Amino acid sequence: MGGGPATAKTASYVLVAADAGTTVAMNAAGSTTITVNTGLFAAGDTVFIQNLGAGACTVTAGTATVATAGSLILPQNDAGILYFTSASAAIFYDYIQVGATSPLTTKGDIYVYGSSDTRLPVGSNDQILVADSSTATGLKWAAAASGGMTLISTTTLSGASVTLSSIPTTHKHLQLVILNCLQVDDGTRLGVRFNGDSNANRYYMWETFGSETNASYNADIVYISHYFDNGSPSTFNSVTTFWNYGDASVQKMASNCSLGKNWQTDTNFVAKNNMFLYNQTTAITSLVLTMNTGNFTSGTALLYGVS
Amino acid sequence: MTKSKPQVKIVNCETGEEIVRDATAAEIAQIELDAVNDAARKTEAEAKAAQKAALLERLGITESEARLLLS
Numbered sequence: 001m002g003g004g005p006a007t008a009k010t011a012s013y014v015l016v017a018a019d020a021g022t023t024v025a026m027n028a029a030g031s032t033t034i035t036v037n038t039g040l041f042a043a044g045d046t047v048f049i050q051n052l053g054a055g056a057c058t059v060t061a062g063t064a065t066v067a068t069a070g071s072l073i074l075p076q077n078d079a080g081i082l083y084f085t086s087a088s089a090a091i092f093y094d095y096i097q098v099g100a101t102s103p104l105t106t107k108g109d110i111y112v113y114g115s116s117d118t119r120l121p122v123g124s125n126d127q128i129l130v131a132d133s134s135t136a137t138g139l140k141w142a143a144a145a146s147g148g149m150t151l152i153s154t155t156t157l158s159g160a161s162v163t164l165s166s167i168p169t170t171h172k173h174l175q176l177v178i179l180n181c182l183q184v185d186d187g188t189r190l191g192v193r194f195n196g197d198s199n200a201n202r203y204y205m206w207e208t209f210g211s212e213t214n215a216s217y218n219a220d221i222v223y224i225s226h227y228f229d230n231g232s233p234s235t236f237n238s239v240t241t242f243w244n245y246g247d248a249s250v251q252k253m254a255s256n257c258s259l260g261k262n263w264q265t266d267t268n269f270v271a272k273n274n275m276f277l278y279n280q281t282t283a284i285t286s287l288v289l290t291m292n293t294g295n296f297t298s299g300t301a302l303l304y305g306v307s
Numbered sequence: 308m309t310k311s312k313p314q315v316k317i318v319n320c321e322t323g324e325e326i327v328r329d330a331t332a333a334e335i336a337q338i339e340l341d342a343v344n345d346a347a348r349k350t351e352a353e354a355k356a357a358q359k360a361a362l363l364e365r366l367g368i369t370e371s372e373a374r375l376l377l378s
Binding site: 189 | 317334
């Protein structure tokens with residue numbers, strides 16, 4: 001293929017009219033170029049270009065235009081035909097398009113594109129592929145972002161109050177799960193204070209969903225239960241989510257749902273949903289759980305960080 | 308016989324350390340205040356529940372039937 005006598009080149013070269021119908025064979029250890037200028041060739045002329053050297057040879061549009069559907073970069077042992085459609089325009093038919101030559105070398109490599117087709121070496125175990133415009137390929141391997149729930153503490157409810165202190169603020173939200181809470185005094189309810197704050201007019205408890213209200217901040221505590229029965233075995237359970245608890249720039253909100261026996265008619269269950277507002281911006285680093293009166297008998301408080 | 312002080316439990320979520328101790332005077336005061344404050348709320352809640360029950364009885368319908376009417 002190709003045709004005509006071959007002229008060996010060992011350095012970058014600018015095509016001349018006499019190259020029409022010949023082979024230009026580049027052979028250099030380093031990168032080289034073959035430049036195509038206008039006014040030297042006629043429509044229908046061809047030049048066969050091959051690269052024998054280790055250095056990549058790039059067919060470069062000088063004053064002429066050079067189009068290609070493949071690559072103008074010839075790695076070693078690649079070749080192509082430069083076909084002129086006019087004195088100022090040529091098409092380069094790349095024999096071995098880079099796309100046809102896999103750059104992959106290692107198990108798990110993936111084939112990507114930066115400024116040319118290339119390989120992205122496999123990442124470490126459990127890493128995921130992440131878009132990153134600052135890298136050469138726009139991609140990188142990175143550790144998967146942690147998500148889900150992390151159990152921060154498990155505490156048995158006892159005494160008059162339980163304080164969960166030194167809560168790390170590294171999570172997005174907190175979820176407090178109360179399991180099988182039982183109290184000494186019948187018909188009492190379980191309250192929570194954010195950061196142990198018992199100042200008046202800091203909390204608002206909203207028990208009606210789907211309605212609009214003026215938060216009057218009329219309380220010094222919020223209750224995450226109704227007045228529930230103290231008959232054993234306990235049936236009271238509750239889940240409370242504290243949103244953005246570590247963000248010291250926003251007032252705090254929490255949502256709660258609970259289910260337990262009615263203390264007056266203990267064959268009945270009471271299901272409740274509450275929303276809580278706390279008009280302070282301090283990050284929540286402790287929660288105080290307390291019955292409105294009397295002690296806990298038993299139960300478990302599970303505190304989760306949610307990310 | 309002396310009345311024992313309420314106990315409070317403090318759990319350090321970073322270290323897992325648990326301390327159980329007698330409530331301080333301030334904590335006892337808060338416990339007593341909570342009981343007083345909530346007594347009124349509980350009375351109010353009980354009164355409301357009694358009113359609701361009486362109204363349902365007068366109307367001769369159940370709570371779920373009342374909900375159905377309002378839904």
